[in-house]
Amino acid sequence: MRKMSDWGNYPVIDAEVFGFETPEELKTRLGSLDKVIAYGNGRSYGDASLQENMLLTRRFNKLLSFDETTGELCCQAGVMLSEILEVFVPRGWFLPVTPGTKLITVGGAIAADVHGKNHHKEGAFGQHIISMDVMRNDGSIVTCSPLENADFFNLTVGGMGLAGVILHATFRLHPIETAYIREETIRAANLAEIMDCFEASDDWTYSVAWIDCLAKGDAMGRSIMMRGEHARAAELVQHFRKGAPLNLKPGLKLGVPVTFPNFALNKLTMNAFNFAYYNKCRPGTHTRVCDYNSFFYPLDAIANWNRIYGTRGFTQYQFVIPKAAGREGMGTILSRITESGLGSFLAVLKLFGEQQSFMSFPMAGYTLALDFPISLKALELFKELDAMVADFGGRLYLAKDSRMDAEMFSKTYPNADEFKQAITMLNEGAPKFESLQSKRIGITE
Amino acid sequence: MKNVLILGATSDIAQAIAKKYAAEGWSLTLAALEPGLLGPIASDLEIRGDATVQTLEFDALDFSSHRKFYESIETKPDAAICVFGYMGDQDKARTDFDEVARTIGVNFTGAVSILNIVAEDFEKRGSGAIAGVSSVAGDRGRQSNYTYGSAKAGFTAYLSGLRNRLAKSGVHVMTVKPGFVRTKMTESLELPAALTAEPVQVADVVFQGLEKKRNTVYTLWMWRWVMLVIRHIPEFIFKKMKL
Ligand SMILES: Cc1cc2nc3c(=O)[nH]c(=O)nc-3n(C[C@H](O)[C@H](O)[C@H](O)COP(=O)(O)OP(=O)(O)OC[C@H]3O[C@@H](n4cnc5c(N)ncnc54)[C@H](O)[C@@H]3O)c2cc1C
Ligand SMILES: NC(=O)c1ccc[n+]([C@@H]2O[C@H](COP(=O)([O-])OP(=O)(O)OC[C@H]3O[C@@H](n4cnc5c(N)ncnc54)[C@H](OP(=O)(O)O)[C@@H]3O)[C@@H](O)[C@H]2O)c1
Numbered sequence: 001m002r003k004m005s006d007w008g009n010y011p012v013i014d015a016e017v018f019g020f021e022t023p024e025e026l027k028t029r030l031g032s033l034d035k036v037i038a039y040g041n042g043r044s045y046g047d048a049s050l051q052e053n054m055l056l057t058r059r060f061n062k063l064l065s066f067d068e069t070t071g072e073l074c075c076q077a078g079v080m081l082s083e084i085l086e087v088f089v090p091r092g093w094f095l096p097v098t099p100g101t102k103l104i105t106v107g108g109a110i111a112a113d114v115h116g117k118n119h120h121k122e123g124a125f126g127q128h129i130i131s132m133d134v135m136r137n138d139g140s141i142v143t144c145s146p147l148e149n150a151d152f153f154n155l156t157v158g159g160m161g162l163a164g165v166i167l168h169a170t171f172r173l174h175p176i177e178t179a180y181i182r183e184e185t186i187r188a189a190n191l192a193e194i195m196d197c198f199e200a201s202d203d204w205t206y207s208v209a210w211i212d213c214l215a216k217g218d219a220m221g222r223s224i225m226m227r228g229e230h231a232r233a234a235e236l237v238q239h240f241r242k243g244a245p246l247n248l249k250p251g252l253k254l255g256v257p258v259t260f261p262n263f264a265l266n267k268l269t270m271n272a273f274n275f276a277y278y279n280k281c282r283p284g285t286h287t288r289v290c291d292y293n294s295f296f297y298p299l300d301a302i303a304n305w306n307r308i309y310g311t312r313g314f315t316q317y318q319f320v321i322p323k324a325a326g327r328e329g330m331g332t333i334l335s336r337i338t339e340s341g342l343g344s345f346l347a348v349l350k351l352f353g354e355q356q357s358f359m360s361f362p363m364a365g366y367t368l369a370l371d372f373p374i375s376l377k378a379l380e381l382f383k384e385l386d387a388m389v390a391d392f393g394g395r396l397y398l399a400k401d402s403r404m405d406a407e408m409f410s411k412t413y414p415n416a417d418e419f420k421q422a423i424t425m426l427n428e429g430a431p432k433f434e435s436l437q438s439k440r441i442g443i444t445e
Numbered sequence: 446m447k448n449v450l451i452l453g454a455t456s457d458i459a460q461a462i463a464k465k466y467a468a469e470g471w472s473l474t475l476a477a478l479e480p481g482l483l484g485p486i487a488s489d490l491e492i493r494g495d496a497t498v499q500t501l502e503f504d505a506l507d508f509s510s511h512r513k514f515y516e517s518i519e520t521k522p523d524a525a526i527c528v529f530g531y532m533g534d535q536d537k538a539r540t541d542f543d544e545v546a547r548t549i550g551v552n553f554t555g556a557v558s559i560l561n562i563v564a565e566d567f568e569k570r571g572s573g574a575i576a577g578v579s580s581v582a583g584d585r586g587r588q589s590n591y592t593y594g595s596a597k598a599g600f601t602a603y604l605s606g607l608r609n610r611l612a613k614s615g616v617h618v619m620t621v622k623p624g625f626v627r628t629k630m631t632e633s634l635e636l637p638a639a640l641t642a643e644p645v646q647v648a649d650v651v652f653q654g655l656e657k658k659r660n661t662v663y664t665l666w667m668w669r670w671v672m673l674v675i676r677h678i679p680e681f682i683f684k685k686m687k688l
Contacts, residue, residue: 002635019632062489087493
């Protein structure tokens with residue numbers, strides 16, 4: 001038995017855990033369990049990879065083949081994005097899509113169909129899968145792609161581990177000239193300004209905004225937009241960079257050594273943090289060239305930063321609402337959050353592009369993500385926010401969720417019923433793939 | 446190009462060590478009980494760093510095969526790292542002597558058998574480095590794992606004697622004493638996060654340690670002090686403790 005949790009440390013459960021190194025070993029293991037769920041690196045926030053029996057995929061982590069001409073990589077699903085970057089950035093290749101942390105597995109990236117700052121250009125991670133092998137509950141292996149066994153493929157991408165265990169995946173890396181990003185930073189005084197800014201940034205490969213959720217009145221929605229492009233070799237000015245455009249010096253790793261007491265993160269400290277962040281950026285537009293780690297993964301530089309939320313844990317409330325509802329909807333929801341005073345020090349706003357996947361989270365529209373320490377008040381607030389999100393035609397991201405109810409899920413995911421039926425059929429016979437989340441939101445019962 | 450021989454190469458600690466050496470530009474000879482498992486490990490190393498990898502079958506318990514095994518290696522290594530081990534089941538070991546024999550056979554006798562042969566070659570060549578992965582469990586016998594602990598204690602004593610013998614012939618011997626490491630051996634156990642190393646941390650310490658010719662290294666470093674305290678608890682108190 002081990003104490004297991006995902007990134008938000010809420011909930012924490014006692015679980016039996018099982019690793020595996022070969023498909024045969026996994027097959028034997030499946031034969032001895034009645035229910036189970038895959039666990040990658042536990043970077044989802046809630047309970048999507050939690051269950052009394054968990055399959056740890058991290059030791060199933062070998063690179064199997066790489067084509068230097070096309071950038072096509074085939075690897076086992078326990079490989080972390082960080083390892084891929086470490087190996088391939090120096091050779092001039094980058095991930096087609098990356099979330100705001102590189103400490104996730106390929107399996108987790110597919111199961112949650114993760115999105116990045118380039119969603120409006122490149123879609124989510126699943127869109128880049130050329131082919132993958134997935135083990136079903138009876139131990140058989142299904143090879144699937146958008147063309148082969150397409151229905152099963154659609155249940156796996158964004159399917160949160162419920163259709164089977166992803167074993168191997170093949171996808172294409174993107175060529176880069178340097179390990180650097182040319183970044184432009186723009187300060188926006190309020191919500192209308194930042195939305196204008198997103199709409200004007202459609203040509204940029206990467207765009208995202210940090211939004212101060214505690215600012216009220218005219219300043220509500222004040223934010224900083226960061227947009228970027230992979231820097232060309234010719235754009236590097238400093239000599240050390242020019243000499244080795246694809247190589248970075250190992251960075252300093254900070255850490256949060258202990259779990260903070262629960263009172264550490266109060267309103268005062270959060271206000272101070274948000275304010276300092278906003279004012280660090282002077283008005284107008286600023287350009288700099290920074291390494292990819294500081295552009296994509298600023299938080300990864302602080303190991304275990306989740307511990308500052310104390311033992312009660314935290315969650316992230318991430319929703320998306322359609323673009324048409326965006327201006328009005330975001331204003332209404334944001335002002336409710338601001339008014340509650342429970343807001344967070346990490347709030348991220350992004351404009352997604354079109355996506356028509358079967359189960360995935362993204363849709364053309366605005367998404368906002370905020371961290372909240374767990375409290376009764378916050379949980380009550382989420383209920384209110386759920387109603388607003390549903391009214392505007394939006395939905396919540398399963399990878400971040402630890403508390404949504406079954407009604408909210410089936411109301412907001414258009415294919416919820418079909419997905420549920422398909423998973424029930426696939427789960428016939430033992431074992432069944434089930435997580436605390438899938439049970440709570442009524443996909444499995 | 447220098448070559449490292451890794452014995453017990455499918456272990457998680459060994460895999461991390463292999464990655465480290467490959468990244469430092471060494472060629473690798475990987476030996477393990479299940480050579481079938483070495484295929485993906487080798488392809489992974491080749492993709493990560495253009496490493497040259499040779500894989501071989503090796504059973505620590507098949508003592509009489511060890512000389513032939515070593516002779517079959519084409520490129521004789523510049524460094525040999527003995528990583529294999531077997532934790533065993535202490536409760537079973539109370540009544541089942543096969544479990545005891547296996548625990549001692551893998552952790553002690555098998556390791557001594559193969560390292561004697563490696564040492565002979567290194568001594569003749571007048572160079573080379575040997576690292577043996579023992580354990581803090583060998584620093585003092587505790588009721589929860591004293592069969593494993595006593596085998597590792599024996600291995601630690603062996604490594605210290607070997608170091609003493611080979612010092613004059615330019616061959617260096619290093620004892621590695623991990624505390625808790627998150628590997629398949631400990632996967633199902635609840636371990637205290639602050640005292641638990643990742644395999645890659647052990648790998649870094651092993652590589653740096655051999656480069657700097659250290660004699661005994663602990664991973665994580667605080668285990669040196671934890672074990673100092675544990676070794677000095679008076680026996681009349683220690684014997685009543687639940688450890
Ligand atoms: C700081 C931070 C920033 C983040 N930023 C973003 C972001 O920008 N965009 C975004 O989309 N997400 C983001 N996330 C969320 C994260 O990318 C996803 O939750 C991702 O799924 C985590 O992957 P993991 O390997 O840790 O898997 P886990 O969290 O362990 O599991 C996630 C889901 O994947 C399933 N799964 C894992 N491996 C397999 C497998 N081999 N086969 C089948 N199912 C499997 C699990 O069952 C579970 O349902 C962020 C998370 C953090 C902590
Ligand atoms: N993990 C810890 O907390 C910890 C702490 C202190 C010391 N150590 C030591 O560190 C070393 C590596 O262990 P690990 O943690 O990496 O665990 P591991 O992954 O379980 O490694 C043990 C390895 O030993 C191999 N082995 C067992 N019997 C063998 C035999 N007869 N012949 C050849 N190889 C054999 C196993 O091969 P198969 O998998 O094919 O059986 C396995 O690869 C061991 O010596 C262990 O005692 C570990």
